Amino acid sequence: MIIKNIGEFKKIDIKDKEVFLDYFQKFPQQFCDLNLFNLLSWSIVYDYYWTIYEERLIIYNKSTDFIFKPVGEPFSLNEILYVSDSFISSNLSGNFCFFDEDYIRNLEVQNQNEKSLNKFFNLIESKDNANYIYFTEKLALLSGRKFHKKRNLISQFMRYYPKFNVTILDRSNSDCKEFRRCVELAEKWAKNKAKTGTNENVEQSENKDLEKDSSSEKELLEIELKVLKNSCNYFKELDIGLIIIEFDSSIIAFSVFSKQNQDMATIHFEKFDINYIGIPQVINNITSKHLLQKYKYINREDDLGIAELRFAKKSYYPDILLIPYNLVRK
Structure with a gap:
């Protein structure tokens, strides 16, 4: 070109x-x-x-x-x-x-x-x-009344599934097989979600009143799965982090993240099995605690104009809403 x-x-x-x-x-x-x-x-x-x-x-x-x-x-x-x-x-x-x-x-x-x-x-x-940007410490600690529901959901998960296991992988100990396993599960969860119509982002007492934009969400899921599959090709080539939560030897949640800059990490994917109460809040919290060792901020990317995604991201009270501008010729 x-x-x-x-x-x-x-x-x-x-x-x-x-x-x-x-x-x-x-x-x-x-x-x-x-x-x-x-x-x-x-x-x-x-x-x-x-x-x-x-x-x-x-x-x-x-x-x-x-x-x-x-x-x-x-x-x-x-x-x-x-x-x-x-x-x-x-x-x-x-x-x-x-x-x-x-x-x-x-x-x-x-x-x-x-x-x-x-x-x-x-x-x-x-x-x-x-872009929704948060202080890493805030997401790791979830202090204060506004995060009471999230702490409660995390506590429920800990009570119901005390023997869960967390694995943290990066370039030094990366395992592409585990990454592909996560992708396969993401496909399965997406299919189940499409059948039931359950919205993983507003599940479990976070909000029950949002209207669903099912067509937009379905299209987004299909695109995201395609991108997730493609990202497997770069897991070992770049400094990518992967956190996996397992219960009874089955993956029930994972997150994928990388360095955005010296002070910030970006979370690219965060997927979970909605059948486990509190798992959305747990994978978010565990990932944040891990990133707290190196980064002041976490970028949880954008909401693509999807109402459910916007609610989920706003429910963690972003510290910075970084709005990009287009320059369109007159």
Whole structure:
């Protein structure tokens, strides 16, 4: 794929991981979409391409026709316009996504040659892609009255299933067989969920009044399972963590996570068997306690505009709701 005035874009591949990891190390990112594990895992759904232009990493989602916020030293408004115009000259939109407020503020302050951001772009909040970020300590301790229900559900799980077992795997002791076993179970749970119509995110006294958007949820489950299967290919290649909870030798919950930046981990997947009371709260809590050793924050990704997901994430009272902005050409 060639973009006029910029050059050739390569399809994202694990072979290029050192380039991405180097940029993300030098220029830490908070949005979960700017995470190598997510980019590789979701590449089976989205057509991601990338290049280095003027010492910035530029990622392009061909499926949505959006350019990601360039990774590196901030571009000037003139440079952003040049990149956008280059895409437009190649019969593409020239639109950007995943801009944060600081980057936008920097562009607005420059106001070079009496040019303003609003003259060329519509600035649009992408609330469905807002990232839910929490203090790790809060999720690990669950202190205070507002977490009383969650502590109660965890206590019930501990009483009913005292002989549960927790296994923590990372690159040093990774086992792809266990990861694949988790994927197989996720497929089984999704099928059972589709049959019963039970919503795992609002189960077990968290909320009984939400209206279900079954068609959106079903589509999301299918996509997520596809991505989860694809992510198996990168488990040993990247520094990915996996926590498994078992009872009677059966996996009943698991979580998958990775480093987002020096202070933050991102939880990519969190799945559980809804037949075990309190298990959603337990896997969340155990994962948070493990991550507390290294990270100040946990990014639990976005809600994709799904009401049930939004409720589940809000029920843990996010400390930061990180909203990305799209820059859409006028």
